[in-house]
Amino acid sequence: xxxxxGRNRYQLFDLEAAAKxxxxxxxxxxxxxxxxxxxxxxxYQPKVNMRTGEVIGVEALIRWQHPERGILAPDxxxxxxxxxxxIIDIGEWVLHEALAQLVAWSQQGHPLSVSVxxxxxxxxxxDFVARLQAILAEYPGVAPERLEIEILESVALxxxxxxxxxxxxxxALGVRFALDDFGTGYSSLNYxxxxxxxxxxxxxxxxxxxxxxxxxxxxxxxxxxxxxVFGKEVIAEGVETPEHGVMLMRIGCDYAQGYAIARPMxxxxxxxxxxGFEPDPRWLLGRREQDE
Ligand code: C2E
Ligand code: MG
Ligand code: MG
Ligand code: MG
Numbered sequence: 001x002x003x004x005x006g007r008n009r010y011q012l013f014d015l016e017a018a019a020k021x022x023x024x025x026x027x028x029x030x031x032x033x034x035x036x037x038x039x040x041x042x043x044y045q046p047k048v049n050m051r052t053g054e055v056i057g058v059e060a061l062i063r064w065q066h067p068e069r070g071i072l073a074p075d076x077x078x079x080x081x082x083x084x085x086x087i088i089d090i091g092e093w094v095l096h097e098a099l100a101q102l103v104a105w106s107q108q109g110h111p112l113s114v115s116v117x118x119x120x121x122x123x124x125x126x127d128f129v130a131r132l133q134a135i136l137a138e139y140p141g142v143a144p145e146r147l148e149i150e151i152l153e154s155v156a157l158x159x160x161x162x163x164x165x166x167x168x169x170x171x172a173l174g175v176r177f178a179l180d181d182f183g184t185g186y187s188s189l190n191y192x193x194x195x196x197x198x199x200x201x202x203x204x205x206x207x208x209x210x211x212x213x214x215x216x217x218x219x220x221x222x223x224x225x226x227x228x229v230f231g232k233e234v235i236a237e238g239v240e241t242p243e244h245g246v247m248l249m250r251i252g253c254d255y256a257q258g259y260a261i262a263r264p265m266x267x268x269x270x271x272x273x274x275x276g277f278e279p280d281p282r283w284l285l286g287r288r289e290q291d292e
Pocket of ligand 1: 045060061062073074075078091094117118119150180181204237238239240257258259260264
């Protein structure tokens with residue numbers, strides 16, 4: 001009797017599991033169609049040097065213009081995608097789209113740089129460097145130095161020697177690297193020493209609470225200190241208010257990205273935004289004493 005009951009329970013579980021797999025399968029098929037039918041779009045968010053007011057580039061952020069559900073943010077579709085090889089096709093689409101956009105902006109008189117997020121699974125693919133080189137070759141008007149690849153700090157949890165080799169090979173092409181969401185990836189300091197990325201991007205969770213939470217502030221100061229020792233640039237993401245900017249400048253982080261500067265916007269909006277952008281004079285209040 002009990003055994004019978006147990007078996008039924010397992011069958012129920014199997015059915016649920018099977019239904020879930022089927023559902024995921026359909027969702028992925030749906031995303032493959034979205035890619036083919038041009039439903040994916042890139043939004044762009046500016047990054048600035050708060051000290052000089054210079055716009056140093058833009059980050060490309062994917063959106064799905066869903067015919068029924070409207071514009072979907074990446075957290076609604078990326079987690080599933082990251083478990084599928086389709087993430088590689090989409091990552092390559094993002095690279096093409098962003099590079100083509102750089103050409104268009106250059107023609108409008110804006111020689112911008114772009115940062116592209118690459119999923120760990122894509123970055124670790126055996127053909128990554130060769131494919132990247134082939135894609136760059138399709139845009140001879142874009143210097144590879146104008147492309148920055150953002151990878152998660154947690155890629156370092158894999159085979160560091162292999163990661164290092166891939167980053168170095170991409171850098172030989174001219175491409176730059178940033179470690180995204182820095183501080184959340186639990187990588188050891190020893191890994192940081194071995195990963196030759198030029199930039200650390202401080203995760204927005206630390207920035208959000210830095211004005212109230214001494215520990216988050218201390219983490220940011222620690223990252224800035226590390227970056228200085230290792231000769232890397234630091235940029236803060238999720239800079240939502242001018243006060244965040246002032247504090248970041250005070251502790252030595254000049255580069256920022258966040259709603260206080262601009263929300264991610266469609267490519268067509270970037271020209272007007274650049275024309276109208278004025279750096280916030282309050283940022284300079286945080287200028288460190290040694291600079292006075
Ligand atoms: P991320 O690379 O760390 O990107 C920063 C995220 O913070 C973006 O969310 C951006 O819209 C958001 N953000 C910017 N400023 C602020 C702010 O002041 N306050 C707050 N609360 N949020 C801010 P988004 O666009 O939803 O993207 C989420 C994540 O999805 C990205 O985090 C990135 O990991 C991933 N992602 C986005 N586009 C792509 C892509 O093309 N390929 C891959 N593989 N991943 C992507
Ligand atoms: Mg990013
Ligand atoms: Mg990030
Ligand atoms: Mg993130």
